[in-house]
Amino acid sequence: MALDWTPPRPGLGAWAVWRRNLRVWRKLIAPAVVLNFGEPTLYLLGLGFGLGAFIDTMNGMPYLAFLASGIIASSAMTTASFEGTYSVFTRMKVQRTYDAMLATPLALDDILMGEMLWCATKAAFSAAAILAVAGVLGVAGGWQALWALPVAFLIGLCFAGPALVVSAVSGNYDFFNYYFVLAVTPMLILCGVFYPIEGLPAAMQAAIQLLPLTHAVALARPLVAGLPVTDVALHVGVLMVYAVVGLYVALALTRRRLLV
Amino acid sequence: MTAVVRANDLVKCYGGFTAVDGISFDIPPARCIGVLGPNGAGKTTTLRMILGMTPMTAGSLEVFGLPMPAQGRAIRRRIGVVPQVDNLDPDFRVDENLEVHASYFGIDAATVRARLPALLAFANLSERRHAKTDTLSGGMKRRLTIARALINDPELVILDEPTTGLDPQARHVIWSRLMALRARGTTLLLTTHYMEEAERLCDELLIMDHGRMLDRGTPRALIRRHVEPEVIEVRSGDTADFADFAARHGCRLEAQGEGLSCYAEQSAPLLAYLQRHPALAYLHRPAGLEDVFLRLTGRDLRD
């Protein structure tokens, strides 16, 4: 069937979808907090102190600060990616939540926009948890670090886009393995979370400029470490493009899937 | 009065397959209209088109005088839906399901809280208001879905096989709720496989098969139009002689496995014959909707 490429026109209904997800999440707040604080704490303490013992500074900051700022970006990515795939797929297909929503004044535009906002909210929450841990460990470079929260929200929007596209074409949960193995994990390894990308071969450095996590790290790191941020418009622009194009493509594909 | 739904030459194709093949009908207000048809007749597809959840291939559709799909959101704001397959939100309790669904209509929390007690009472779920939805029985889930469909105070309620799979007790409760709704002036549009349900609830019936509208009318009118008033079903014994006798008396006969259904204008001579042949076990009954249904849609199995 031909795709319906009518541009997204989400309305206030998107917030009703967002509030629904928030309401479910509040019921599961305890495990969510354990996960969001526990995992990054482990990373920061283990890798940060373990590797930090050998590495004095990296890019002009203590290794712990380097790592914490990178993990804020990567955690926003994985949080939004999980929510936009496994959780969205559960609501769309398994629980038929979208079917119930589509029988109300909500349009699919509202539903996907609401999901995207929710992915971003969870991303910001995970960033807040890591930032809190980083603050306690004394590696945040002042109040400027709080800018990492809106940036994490933006990173969430960015990665929700492709995740929603993957959900729209997925037949089952196993399909998401491809996305994580082929897209999310390589970004985690390659885009400068654990080490500066300047060490990579030149061709590779050029290639990873196309990957959104590179730009997410480029924004989050100086903000957290208290250093000046450069090329803001470029980084924000790349993240926005992934979000907007992702939403648009996901909407067309999800229309074909559900509105038959 | 103007029609609540007006469909003109509706067509729906899935690839090369035509599921709804040019149907036209209107639904008058404050009535209960039933759509009868075997599996795959196109009932669900038709309802989904009315809701704007399935784009139509051709034809035109007005709901509340507004064009579908152009005014889809405005139209759905005034409709309640009980879908064929349950889609209650398993992440929420009974009362939360109603509150969250209301939020999709933009109904504010205070208004919902004011409406909840009456809705829960209507659905006989007041005691279970804090139960998780996956602990509810099939009948309770159906009632909750009906309560959910009423959260926006709809003018039209669309129910797709509302009682399929329920036990008789649960079915009777739902029938009484639907009667109460109709008495309030809510327009009901429902599909069903149960002739008894159609006969009890519906003012008018649309009979569909293979995506086409076969006939429309009140249950009585349909029976009068399509079948003889009396039926004698001979269930066992040597039916050959009886069949000859009945045929000579102008009856219409339908074989049914071992048995035979005999549709008659006048049953007296047949009953006299059966008195003389006690080896034949039989049932004598007035013709009903099921006879109309089988006559119009045939006895072949649909899956």
Ligand SMILES: Nc1ncnc2c1ncn2[C@@H]1O[C@H](COP(=O)(O)OP(=O)(O)O)[C@@H](O)[C@H]1O
């Ligand atoms: N999404 C779909 N894709 C292809 N065929 C479909 C789809 N939905 C329904 N059909 C077909 O359309 C016909 C009508 O289906 P439906 O409206 O569900 O019938 P009913 O509700 O009367 O049982 C059936 O033959 C069904 O297999």
Ligand SMILES: [Mg+2]
């Ligand atoms: Mg159906």
